[in-house]
Amino acid sequence: MSPGMGARTLMVQGTTSDAGKSFLVAGLCRLLHRRGVAVAPFKPQNMALNSAVTEDGGEIGRAQALQAHAAGLAPRVDFNPVLLKPNTDTAAQVIVHGKPLSDMDARGFHAYKSTAMAAVLESHARLRDAFEVILVEGAGSPAEVNLRDRDIANMGFAEAVDCPVILVGDIDRGGVFAHLVGTLDLLSDSEQARVQGFVINRFRGDQRLLDPGLSWLAQRTGRPVLGVIPYLHGLHLDAEDAVDRTQAVPDAGALRVRVPVLSRISNHTDLDVLRHHPRVDLGYVGPGQSLTGCDLVVLPGTKSVRGDLEFMRKQGWDRELHSHLRYGGKVMGICGGFQMLGRSVADPEGVEGSPGDSPGLGLLELDTVLYPDKRLKRQRGRLWDGKTTVRGYEIHCGRSAGHALERPALLLDDGSEGARSEDDRILGTYLHGLFDEPAACDALLAWAGLRSSEGAPDLARLRDASLDRVADQLEASLDPVAMRRLLAIPSADEGGSVEGDRPIGA
Numbered sequence: 494m495s496p497g498m499g500a501r502t503l504m505v506q507g508t509t510s511d512a513g514k515s516f517l518v519a520g521l522c523r524l525l526h527r528r529g530v531a532v533a534p535f536k537p538q539n540m541a542l543n544s545a546v547t548e549d550g551g552e553i554g555r556a557q558a559l560q561a562h563a564a565g566l567a568p569r570v571d572f573n574p575v576l577l578k579p580n581t582d583t584a585a586q587v588i589v590h591g592k593p594l595s596d597m598d599a600r601g602f603h604a605y606k607s608t609a610m611a612a613v614l615e616s617h618a619r620l621r622d623a624f625e626v627i628l629v630e631g632a633g634s635p636a637e638v639n640l641r642d643r644d645i646a647n648m649g650f651a652e653a654v655d656c657p658v659i660l661v662g663d664i665d666r667g668g669v670f671a672h673l674v675g676t677l678d679l680l681s682d683s684e685q686a687r688v689q690g691f692v693i694n695r696f697r698g699d700q701r702l703l704d705p706g707l708s709w710l711a712q713r714t715g716r717p718v719l720g721v722i723p724y725l726h727g728l729h730l731d732a733e734d735a736v737d738r739t740q741a742v743p744d745a746g747a748l749r750v751r752v753p754v755l756s757r758i759s760n761h762t763d764l765d766v767l768r769h770h771p772r773v774d775l776g777y778v779g780p781g782q783s784l785t786g787c788d789l790v791v792l793p794g795t796k797s798v799r800g801d802l803e804f805m806r807k808q809g810w811d812r813e814l815h816s817h818l819r820y821g822g823k824v825m826g827i828c829g830g831f832q833m834l835g836r837s838v839a840d841p842e843g844v845e846g847s848p849g850d851s852p853g854l855g856l857l858e859l860d861t862v863l864y865p866d867k868r869l870k871r872q873r874g875r876l877w878d879g880k881t882t883v884r885g886y887e888i889h890c891g892r893s894a895g896h897a898l899e900r901p902a903l904l905l906d907d908g909s910e911g912a913r914s915e916d917d918r919i920l921g922t923y924l925h926g927l928f929d930e931p932a933a934c935d936a937l938l939a940w941a942g943l944r945s946s947e948g949a950p951d952l953a954r955l956r957d958a959s960l961d962r963v964a965d966q967l968e969a970s971l972d973p974v975a976m977r978r979l980l981a982i983p984s985a986d987e988g989g990s991v992e993g994d995r996p997i998g999a
Contacts, residue, residue: 534560551591792830859895874905885926
């Protein structure tokens with residue numbers, strides 16, 4: 494098969510959220526890419542606050558950007574045509590083909606789904622003309638019967654494009670057989686017919702003890718278990734949404750960094766490098782916990798700046814920040830966290846909720862106004878020292894102005910950006926991914942007070958090593974004959990046949 498001939502589409506659905514859909518699609522993308530197959534990831538509808546900026550200035554879920562990287566591709570809006578970014582418990586910003594459309598509550602979005610499906614199918618059609626294989630990630634579970642009507646994220650999409658489905662379950666949670674059988678039983682007859690087999694994820698122990706259950710599952714459902722994936726520890730992959738609190742054991746004398754977990758925290762992957770840095774003790778601080786006793790506080794991004802300013806004040810974190818600075822600590826704000834550092838945040842048009850104004854933390858002389866048009870741009874430039882290279886991306890609705898900007902934090906290719914306080918203990922920027930360049934990470938940690946800060950991990954290298962490790966494991970664990978049939982690709986030495994027993998990555 495060649496690009497332009499109509500790609501083979503295979504969909505990965507899960508019994509629950511975090512069952513392993515993103516993981517499986519990313520690993521398969523890397524495996525097929527290494528094989529020389531033109532493969533693309535696709536997620537019809539994503540709900541996540543971790544997002545990425547495409548080269549053409551659109552916004553997609555971060556998991557799809559990771560999957561694109563696994564496939565050797567730059568992010569495209571077609572990889573995730575509909576993205577929902579929750580800004581309250583009942584409403585979300587709806588992003589279609591990379592651009593914000595409007596805020597909708599659950600009922601409003603449900604009514605909009607028919608229109609959204611047209612955008613989804615348009616993106617899928619473009620990918621079918623450009624690639625050999627499309628690997629589709631579902632959302633949540635296809636067994637949520639209350640959401641079946643007008644579904645665009647799971648079986649509704651699979652039925653629309655007539656593609657096969659594999660179902661993945663997480664055995665580490667317990668009850669995986671009930672999850673798999675129960676999910677299958679709740680599907681319609683036509684939907685059940687699409688499920689070609691199961692994958693069991695995050696298995697620990699001796700698989701021989703699991704084999705009787707696998708035989709029972711195959712007999713009970715008439716569908717094979719395509720593979721059992723062991724629990725892979727120590728992966729360095731971007732989180733789709735949930736805050737990943739795992740980190741390397743820090744060295745003695747490590748820089749103590751604390752991050753408040755805001756109610757609408759977003760793009761916390763900015764701090765992934767610090768989780769893996771041996772000289773950094775990174776801690777996420779939740780409700781009822783204290784920010785005190787550290788060297789650096791980082792205020793992360795948020796989808797609801799005014800709401801999270803109120804949330805911070807309820808926790809007493811605003812008072813703790815002022816005390817932290819009085820005792821010589823440093824503070825950094827990224828995107829929404831940067832906006833919080835100023836004197837005020839105004840939302841006259843209700844971009845992130847009810848219209849209104851909120852006082853900021855008053856730590857920088859700047860004021861922010863939120864506008865409906867969102868700035869989406871990949872950036873590169875230097876730190877304020879004029880030497881250290883930085884690169885990253887902007888995703889924000891706010892525009893900030895004030896004297897604080899006269900001492901910029903960054904010198905980007907298109908102008909100065911961010912702010913530093915007169916005493917050099919507060920730094921704010923709109924740039925996500927600021928720590929990802931090792932030299933920039935070293936310089937920022939030195940600013941924060943870390944002695945001998947050299948040695949920041951190379952996150953890009955760690956990410957690629959993890960993707961290769963996942964691909965290697967899938968190659969070893971998945972049934973090669975069944976997977977090649979599902980993907981309609983030959984093994985390397987078969988000259989077009991999909992039979993044989995060589996691994997799909999051979």
